[in-house]
Amino acid sequence: xxxxxxxxxxxxxxxxxxxRTAASRVFTASERTMMLTxxxxxxxxxxxxxxxxxxxxxxxxxxxxxxxxxVDKERGKNFRMAAA
Numbered sequence: 001x002x003x004x005x006x007x008x009x010x011x012x013x014x015x016x017x018x019x020r021t022a023a024s025r026v027f028t029a030s031e032r033t034m035m036l037t038x039x040x041x042x043x044x045x046x047x048x049x050x051x052x053x054x055x056x057x058x059x060x061x062x063x064x065x066x067x068x069x070x071v072d073k074e075r076g077k078n079f080r081m082a083a084a
Contacts, residue, residue, distance in 0.1 A: 027035070
């Protein structure tokens with residue numbers, strides 16, 4: 001059976017030869033701490049997006065308003081025209 005990609009082929013060849021690749025290298029304690037911190041921060045961001053995301057859209061509701069003309073005997077009293 002042949003590996004599907006060149007990267008996989010190189011990884012198999014490196015494993016056979018006993019050579020460490022970048023994907024299989026040993027990390028220092030500070031690098032592990034940094035990776036765990038970044039993973040924790042990413043998990044917190046994803047969890048907050050899921051927790052505070054928008055809810056599913058519900059059916060829109062509208063208020064009904066009744067508009068009627070005012071019954072005023074002195075129509076236009078408060079309307080003033082000014083010359084420019």
